[in-house]
Amino acid sequence: MTRHKEALTTILATALTVVLTTTSAHAFGVGNDKKPSNGTATGNAGKNGTLSASVSNIQVSYPSGGDGGGKKGNLGTVDPNWEPPACWYEPAFTSEQLKKFVDTDSGGDVGIHESWWGKGLWTDHYRDGKPAENFDLHSSKNSVAEGYKDYNLGKDGYFWRGVAPDPDADDSWDCGRIMFWVDAGELPDDPNFPTSKTLAEYSYDKVKVPDTEVELKPAAKSTVNLPTWVWLDKGTFKDVKVRAELPNTGLWAETTAKPIALHLEPGTKDAEVFPASGDCKINDDGSIGTPYTKGSANETPPCGIRYLRATDGTPYHLSASITWQITWEGSGGTGGDLPDGTFETTQDMNVQEIQSINR
Incomplete structure (x- = not known):
């Protein structure tokens, strides 16, 4: 998808090193030691696993019907107008994990349509409290994200990031916010926060x-x-x-x-x-x-x-x-x-x- 010139101009004006991409740039993300309750896990999350904005951290297992030999295939839907969710948000880092990531790597997807290589946004926004532009270009207002002090160290929660199985899909811009903080036990105050139905549709x-x-x-x-x-x-x-x-x-x-x-x-x-x-x-x-x-x-x-x-x-x-x-x-x-x-x-x-x- 062609990138919006306005967004690109904003980034260049801040003199930060940035690469806008929809390919699978990688960032180390949140792990989960607990396996799904039944079946075999096939998700992309791991204790030290990698994440990209096109790969979900959702873990999938098969309580029944997923085992055995023989050829298997995916279902087609009888409703030509039905589509699974184009994008949603999910946890990516704790404050400690984000600090470690920035100190040791700091190259990867900070949002669906924004990847940063080098310090730049990672330190300016998440360490030093500087505001940054969001990329939710379908939003009714020009969205600016307030900055964070020292990665929110000492707080209980997660930095959440947008995920889109197809980052080139037009509706993926609905989840264009750069990574943002959500306190533990809460869900984002955003129309594209995940629900159990999101997971059901993802599983289709x-x-x-x-x-x-x-x-x-x-x-x-x-x-x-x-x-x-x-x-x-x-x-x-x-x-x-x-x-x-x-x-x-x-x-x-x-x-x-x-x-x-x-x-x-x-x-x-x-x-x-x-x-x-x-x-x-x-x-x-x-x-x-x-x-x-x-x-x-x-x-x-x-x-x-x-x-x-x-x-x-x-x-x-x-x-x-x-x-x-x-x-x-x-x-x-x-x-x-x-x-x-x-x-x-x-x-x-x-x-x-x-x-x-x-x-």
Whole structure:
């Protein structure tokens, strides 16, 4: 994203060394010795870990559905207008950690759109109390941050910094404040402070669902005008739960994806699907459709396809997409729904002209 000339001019006028960037400049940040309560941690925070304004300190674990082998993939949302949060603020340093960082390194992201290398802002603003310009360019007023004395040493709390998974996103400028202080046990007085819902929405693209082909009869090769039965055995798809925790805030959320339907697209207009909508509901026992049994070749399956034209050397691409219902619960008794997710797999289908077959 092109940087605003006004902001750049302000920086140059202060005669401070600055680099404006949206790449991953690094700064040492807050650690958290406590693992998420369930599953395996996959977050980016660590006791001596690194942080950048494009990498969140949120820790992610999988209480259920995240283990096991096989291919897995991310969900797509059924709501084209839904987007996860573009940015939010989260703890980055205690006062002692910031002083140590400035004394030993002092090169990294002080905000989403501002990185400083060398002393400059780190000492002028956070040690010597000088005011500094913010970069919340979507704000209704030109925001100036008051300075701090000696990094707020002796105070209990954290310096918070903006985080944006995509710093080039236009809405990431909403979190353009440079790093600021928040007392322990409090959340920032800012419309973009994180909530448990923020964590739930952050977890949406962390949901990994299995890439499993549906069961077919006949398998891989169907026959014109005879139905192909489609089903998934119970237990093939299980609920997937993702837990997200933001260290040093008490905020957490668990996002659950539950399979609720299978949708079939035969890969050609010369076909009928059962039911006509192509939507096969999940049965009470967790299965989808009904397995084929001997002698059912001419029956209409509750979930299936009848191809009306044979393939001619090029197979049809049968598409099977699972709809996943997404709900969440979080700290403070919060919870709700997020847009349903979908995950699609395809498999080749060859169709022959034989009008009858012994199954």
